[in-house]
């Protein structure tokens with residue numbers, strides 16, 4: 001049994017393919033409130049639909065469920081629970097969270113009583129810092145007696161591209177993959193999760209060692225740190241960051257600053273495992289040089305040239321963005337290690353304050369640098 005919290009674009013994709021792959025193993029959608037339930041039942045509850053990668057791919061329409069109590073039920077072959085109406089919630093063994101980064105720590109709160117040491121929580125947010133946020137907010141005395149209550153965490157990242165065209169109906173515009181890893185891969189519950197999810201056709205899940213996943217997350221943090229904020233602030237598609245020369249100085253400035261921050265972070269953290277620690281730390285550091293970050297960023301800009309980043313979409317629509325878990329996270333690391341972080345600090349503030357499209361402020365930051373890697 002798997003529960004999915006955050007049935008938006010990625011949550012719908014995951015739930016849909018999970019149920020198809022393991023029809024005998026229930027998938028429960030955790031719906032925020034009665035409005036979400038009504039939407040599920042009335043508008044789209046007959047089926048989850050995905051297009052256009054596999055035209056016509058959807059679940060057959062089952063009869064409407066009449067046994068629903070208002071807070072739980074079965075619809076379209078999925079079980080659902082309405083979170084703000086739950087009266088007798090049971091334990092959750094496997095929880096996949098696909099809310100946005102800034103929604104996750106709060107959304108997690110209502111599930112704490114249902115999660116224990118034999119639960120596995122899979123986090124699929126962009127950025128870094130969600131797990132830290134959950135631990136510091138919800139398990140403040142970890143390391144003490146509460147330690148046994150903490151579930152196992154599996155961290156993941158995805159480059160699937162999808163968006164909602166209606167509730168529970170998504171367009172899967174870019175076939176990608178999901179990478180997963182855990183700091184406790186040998187725990188039986190974690191092992192079961194890491195073996196089950198790669199079997200889901202359509203999601204392209206693979207598992208990695210913790211050092212390999214850490215490297216992927218840090219490089220992706222840098223890639224998102226450059227592309228997401230700039231495309232929002234300059235209101236442009238990803239490819240513009242490569243084709244317009246005015247962004248080059250910013251790219252160099254960003255890469256020097258971010259490389260210094262992430263390299264210091266890796267040194268401070270160690271590699272997280274005793275085995276081959278030195279070599280994995282060295283390998284990790286090599287993928288975080290300014291040049292390596294620059295290459296990764298330019299590669300992604302070219303690969304996704306026509307795409308509109310999620311931050312640009314959120315910024316433009318006036319929605320909260322994930323900036324606190326991307327450039328905001330980098331800014332906090334810079335402060336922690338006593339390093340300069342003017343670029344990350346400035347874009348975090350510009351996005352958070354919604355100052356419009358402050359191109360000049362940003363460009364003059366890069367022009368005022370000495371170009372010697374000392375932002």
Ligand SMILES: NC(=O)c1ccc[n+]([C@@H]2O[C@H](COP(=O)([O-])OP(=O)(O)OC[C@H]3O[C@@H](n4cnc5c(N)ncnc54)[C@H](OP(=O)(O)O)[C@@H]3O)[C@@H](O)[C@H]2O)c1
Nearest residue numbers: 006007008009010032098099100101103107125126161162
């Ligand atoms: N979409 C992509 O192509 C893509 C690609 C790579 C990575 N990602 C990452 O994946 C994560 C999810 O992105 P997304 O595009 O799937 O976002 P999304 O479409 O906005 O989905 C988030 C879902 O979480 C729900 N939610 C929020 N708070 C909740 C709560 N307290 N209880 C229950 N449900 C709650 C939202 O409900 P409401 O609609 O009611 O707010 C929404 O359905 C993000 O970190 C994103 O950066 C997405």
